[in-house]
Amino acid sequence: MSAPIVAIPPEIKRMILENLESDATDLFNMSLVHSGWRALATEEKWKIVGPLGFEHLMNSTEIHRADRQKFINHIQELEIYGHRSRQHETRHLNFRNLRSLAIRHSRRVPGCNLTVSQFFGPRLEELCIEGHSVPPPLVSVPDNYLLNLGQCPNLTRLELYRHIQDATPDQLMTVLDTLTNLQYIGVSRGASNLVQADTVIRIARMPLIKGVVLDFEIDQNLAETIRDTVPYAFNNLEKAVLTMTEEGARTLIQSEIMDTVEQFDLSVTTLVHGVLNHIRRLPNLKRLALETRIPPPDFALINYPMLIDMAAMRHLTHLEMRAPPLGYNVRRITLLAVEACLVQFRQLKVIRLNWDNRNEGNQFSSVAMFDRVGRMCPGLKELSLRGRWAPFNLSVKGATMHLPLFELYHSGDDVIFPNLRKLSLSMLQVPFGFAPTPHTLPMNPSTDPMCRGAQGVHDLLRWHCPKLEKLVSHRMRGRDDEYFDNSVAALIAASKPPPPT
Structure with missing residues (x-):
């Protein structure tokens, strides 16, 4: 986020206190609900979350348009939930000082893109766009989100989720050529149709990228292309949420491209044997999440060689293992073996396990296992167990x-x-x-x-x-x-x- 703004002018404080239905006398600790809005005002940032219709924020009969614009000028963070049909209420407002913007469309109700000229600008640094759960109708829209990102040359964070109307892979490539300050990009959860092999290579070439979330399979051929054609690929990467085959993961990790990664979330689309043997060699890794997408009967989230590799990563602070969909069993392994592995991680702060152990051990063995884990990891702050962990x-x-x-x-x-x-x-x-x-x-x-x-x-x-x-x-x-x-x-x-x- 940007640096803190200067102190809020007294007339702005007075205007809000007089027109928002609240008995609060301390503006900087105020949390209130007004006509479906939640407004938070602090010295560091202003944030408004609510439906798209700013006429409901203040009493328009008592506040002149110029005064309302003064208030808008102090908003640095904005989340919008709503439809373009409501936007006529805000057409005269200009959010020229926005630093962070999130546009969240309804998941189920079809709607068109918002007119973004009043929100996009050179001061915008963070942008999140959430589209629809299903592709919206193919109709002409006045504003294409991706094509208008040229108005935001200083973006450092871009997140695209679900189906975004009128967005294409070519448009995303054009955007990446203009956003030279981008440090974090996430394209996932339904928006993965915007990503192609060329997109991954283009992102790898961006020198400032520190975080990447891509729901696109990186196989051995693509990994070799990144390794051979991008000499400084991902040289500042700290967080990676990627989908790979075992061969693709091995190629990227062995080439030392990912040595700077501290947080690695890997979804493996082939058998996972040997993946941890490569991951354990990442020198700066602190947070690991491993997911398998292999259906039964070949499914095995963990086997004994993998436990040996995991035990070598005693420095981890976060460990997450997923095997969706629920209902599958962790096969060919016992809870005693899992316990023997987990107790090696004395620095763990977060454990998330998402699998089904209904046939492994009994209630007492499971409880004894996590009793030991709790005692061996005194700094543990989060424990998540999804699936049939009977005593849990x-x-x-x-x-x-x-x-x-x-x-x-x-x-x-x-x-x-x-x-x-x-x-x-x-x-x-x-x-x-x-x-x-x-x-x-x-x-x-x-x-x-x-x-x-x-x-x-x-x-x-x-x-x-x-x-x-x-x-x-x-x-x-x-x-x-x-x-x-x-x-x-x-x-x-x-x-x-x-x-x-």
Whole structure:
């Protein structure tokens, strides 16, 4: 982000305090909701998140257009959710001082690109565009996002997600030729059709690139092309989220192109044997995420040679391993072997494992495994287990919430995770086969068994994870469930004393 702006003029402070429905007297600590908007004002940045329609931000009958523009001039960070049909309300406003802009289209509702002339400018440094989940209709639009990026020569960060209307691979190549200050580029989650082999090579040639996220397979031929034609490819790379074959990964890593990488997220599209043997040689690697996209029966996320390679990376602070879709089993390996590997990582702060171990060991062996991990990694701050880790799965039986992990311990046992801040688990069952809404969730901890179960889970978490700040739950199948939000509400309600009668 840019340097802090100068102090906000007193007349601007007074104007906002008078016209936003809030009793706040300290503008710099103000957090309020006004007509669907959330406004945060600080000395460092101004951020407005809400629907596209700035007439709702202030009372237009009391504030003149010039005063409204004064307020707009102090906004440095802006996120827009909305459609072009609402943009007529903002056509007279010019966001000339924007440093960071995010345009987020509705995932499901078709809509056209916004007119960007009032948002794009030479001071813009960070841009994120989220398109639609499905390709929008092929119609002529007044503003093509990529073709207008020439107005933003000082962009240092560019993120393109999902389907972006009227965007083509050739346009992205043209953009990359003009954005000479770019340090981070992400093109993924549905926008990967904009990336071709030439695009990857062009990005590799950009001297200032420090972070790259590309959902495009780099095979051996493309890796060799990058190695042979780009003598200084990725020479400043610190973060890489890439999809490769084993041969492509081996070619790039052995050529020392990626020696500067500190954070490496690799999705492997061929058998993963031998990949870690190359990754372990990256001298600056601190964060590793490995995902396999191989379907069964050839699927094996981990085998014993890989555990040996992993044990050689004791300096890692973040470890993530994924094997989607859920329901596959980690084969040909035991929990004891996984435990023997994980306890080597004494500096781990984050562990994320996404696989299914329903047939490996029993509840006690799994708990013992992570009991040791928690004690051997005292700095662990986040633990995420997605899949069927039986003792770690939240469940609701009848009307009572269960968390078998800590129920296997007596209340007098030692703390398992002394510094854990975030715990992510999978929800095996929801009551009665559906996810309740806030209106149907019982919230009386003194009379309802659901809340009594939530109270028990809450107490167990507080005992074994005294610094826990966030509990996240995921559905076993499909998208994440609303049930987590409601169960958190139940936990919060259960942690408070009942209101006086």
